[in-house]
Amino acid sequence: MNVIFKQRGEAIDYTPTADVASGDVVVQGELVGVAKLDIKAGNLGALAVTGVFDFPKATGAGSTMAAGVKAYWDEAAKVATEDAASGANKYLGKTVAEAGDEAATVRVRLSQ
Secondary structure, three states: OOOOOOOOOOEEEEOOOOOEOOOOEEEEOOEEEEEOOOEOOOOOEEEEOOEEEEEEEOOOOOOOEOOOOEEEEEOOOOEEEOOOHHHOOEEEEEEOOOEOOOOOEEEEEEOO
């Protein structure tokens, strides 16, 4: 059987088991996506898996994230971080701008 093209891949189909709000981060194994719109439980929706997004990050001393570093999603804390936590945090992509200690968000280019 030959490979069959299905879609461009900037977004993927997703049917959640619980309601998902627009902007929620959804982790499926090693795949991380962002809900493009609200998705009701059991209904088909879409997750963005490419693009540039502002993700929440920790603030305070030592929390600066430089531009061009790998960013991971900490599902427990609901923040982007540079710490892979030995694979517990899932790879998001790379930061595209520095986010200082007091910045509440960091800009990340999703890259799966």
